[in-house]
Amino acid sequence: MAGFAGRLARCWYSGFLRSPLQVPALGLHVGGPAMQTSQKDFNNAVSQLKLLKEDPGNEVKLKLYALYKQATEGPCNVPKPGMLDFINKTKWDAWNALGSLSKEAARQNYVDLVSKLSASSESPSPEAPAADRKQPESDSLVVTSGDGITTIRLNRPTKKNALTTQVTPSARESILLVLSRLFHSKTMYHDIIAALQAASKDESPITVLTGSGDYFCSGNDLTNFTSLPAGGPEEMARSSAVLLRDFVNCFIDFPKPLVAVVNGPAVGISVTILGLFDVVYATDRATFHTPFSHLGQSPEGCSSYTFPKIMGSSKAAEMLLFGKKLTAQEACAQGLVTEVFPDSTFQKEVWARLKAYSKLPPNAMRISKQIIRDREKEKLHAVNAEESNVLRERWLSDECMNAIASFLSRKSKL
Numbered sequence: 001m002a003g004f005a006g007r008l009a010r011c012w013y014s015g016f017l018r019s020p021l022q023v024p025a026l027g028l029h030v031g032g033p034a035m036q037t038s039q040k041d042f043n044n045a046v047s048q049l050k051l052l053k054e055d056p057g058n059e060v061k062l063k064l065y066a067l068y069k070q071a072t073e074g075p076c077n078v079p080k081p082g083m084l085d086f087i088n089k090t091k092w093d094a095w096n097a098l099g100s101l102s103k104e105a106a107r108q109n110y111v112d113l114v115s116k117l118s119a120s121s122e123s124p125s126p127e128a129p130a131a132d133r134k135q136p137e138s139d140s141l142v143v144t145s146g147d148g149i150t151t152i153r154l155n156r157p158t159k160k161n162a163l164t165t166q167v168t169p170s171a172r173e174s175i176l177l178v179l180s181r182l183f184h185s186k187t188m189y190h191d192i193i194a195a196l197q198a199a200s201k202d203e204s205p206i207t208v209l210t211g212s213g214d215y216f217c218s219g220n221d222l223t224n225f226t227s228l229p230a231g232g233p234e235e236m237a238r239s240s241a242v243l244l245r246d247f248v249n250c251f252i253d254f255p256k257p258l259v260a261v262v263n264g265p266a267v268g269i270s271v272t273i274l275g276l277f278d279v280v281y282a283t284d285r286a287t288f289h290t291p292f293s294h295l296g297q298s299p300e301g302c303s304s305y306t307f308p309k310i311m312g313s314s315k316a317a318e319m320l321l322f323g324k325k326l327t328a329q330e331a332c333a334q335g336l337v338t339e340v341f342p343d344s345t346f347q348k349e350v351w352a353r354l355k356a357y358s359k360l361p362p363n364a365m366r367i368s369k370q371i372i373r374d375r376e377k378e379k380l381h382a383v384n385a386e387e388s389n390v391l392r393e394r395w396l397s398d399e400c401m402n403a404i405a406s407f408l409s410r411k412s413k414l
């Protein structure tokens with residue numbers, strides 16, 4: 001007991017317990033020295049936020065939004081938005097969760113949070129940009145070229161490289177701009193399309209898709225479903241089907257050797273498009289999972305056609321209908337993966353091999369790919385169009401809505 005009391009006292013004196021109460025969900029101060037923040041400190045913090053070099057992520061942006069509203073308008077005083085108005089409801093929930101927190105305490109929390117973010121965005125990034133970094137379409141996608149290889153790297157490791165339709169704002173955006181850009185604009189899907197189009201015309205003989213961090217990609221970002229456009233769910237489903245079709249078309253039409261370097265687990269659309277790659281190398285840590293039925297959705301990426309062709313209809317059905325997750329070895333045995341490498345030597349072995357392949361005559365490789373793939377193209381485009389249409393309907397179904405709501409409320413994971 002004495003030890004605990006001693007530790008408590010030391011914590012108190014070191015300022016750890018400066019504010020005696022916290023709002024657990026957001027980790028916020030609600031009392032103590034909060035009252036000392038001036039309006040000037042708060043205004044400075046609002047300006048400081050515009051200078052952030054890193055995107056703090058949607059969760060932090062929500063906290064900032066809620067604190068800003070509380071600091072400037074006091075406790076939430078507007079009606080709760082409707083169920084389907086996901087974005088405004090999420091913002092309302094965050095603001096409302098601050099309860100009766102005083103304006104002064106909200107100002108203090110806002111200032112503390114911004115100063116923490118500024119401090120961490122000044123420390124050097126663990127992954128320094130490559131010297132040959134070429135087209136940073138956004139922070140979520142990094143495109144580099146070197147050694148005869150153009151590498152398109154999915155770069156949202158904290159979200160397992162989920163493909164977002166929401167923009168990662170670059171630095172120097174005001175909170176209002178940050179919030180408005182939460183809604184729409186250019187997306188990671190568009191960035192990948194642009195990167196593939198550029199790579200199809202660049203000097204590199206080989207193009208690679210890979211991921212940063214421990215995942216290859218966790219598929220479509222399920223929070224994409226929360227950005228309802230003015231036309232409501234129907235418009236969201238329509239425009240998403242168009243985006244999906246355009247996205248997959250780029251893989252069907254890609255003219256050069258396209259290699260997936262699968263650095264970890266792959267989910268959803270990041271698995272299905274593998275059937276459109278020429279070669280797939282995987283670490284032995286990778287898994288391959290298409291939980292479409294669990295999500296009330298249906299196959300895309302031409303997998304309804306390529307998977308039965310690659311692995312036979314019954315193995316394909318087990319993956320696409322029942323969401324059976326394959327290990328890397330199983331995926332290799334079934335022909336979806338070309339070769340599996342031990343995780344400890346994966347990067348070294350794969351890149352050495354690709355560098356050697358990139359020295360082969362580029363025109364010969366393109367022409368060979370053309371002969372192998374061209375007779376299938378028309379069929380693949382038709383399959384892609386059909387799959388996109390079916391998904392358009394699925395996205396409006398109760399099964400899909402409930403599955404997304406369940407993930408968003410953290411009740412379910414794969």
Ligand SMILES: CCCCCCCCCC/C=C\CC(=O)SCCNC(=O)CCNC(=O)[C@H](O)C(C)(C)COP(=O)(O)OP(=O)(O)OC[C@H]1O[C@@H](n2cnc3c(N)ncnc32)[C@H](O)[C@@H]1OP(=O)(O)O
Nearest residue numbers: 158159160162218219220221222224240244268269413414
């Ligand atoms: C209208 C739609 C938009 C239109 C887009 C057009 C084209 C899209 C067409 C494709 C349609 C569907 C195909 C698919 O891809 S279906 C597959 C979707 N993916 C999933 O269901 C995966 C969901 N994620 C999980 O189950 C788990 O996160 C995980 C991948 C198994 C990892 O679990 P973990 O315990 O190791 O890590 P976890 O803490 O959960 O994750 C870390 C943070 O990352 C967030 N996150 C991970 N994956 C996603 C995702 N797919 N969508 C959104 N967020 C994701 C996770 O929430 C954690 O965030 P936080 O730290 O809690 O903030």
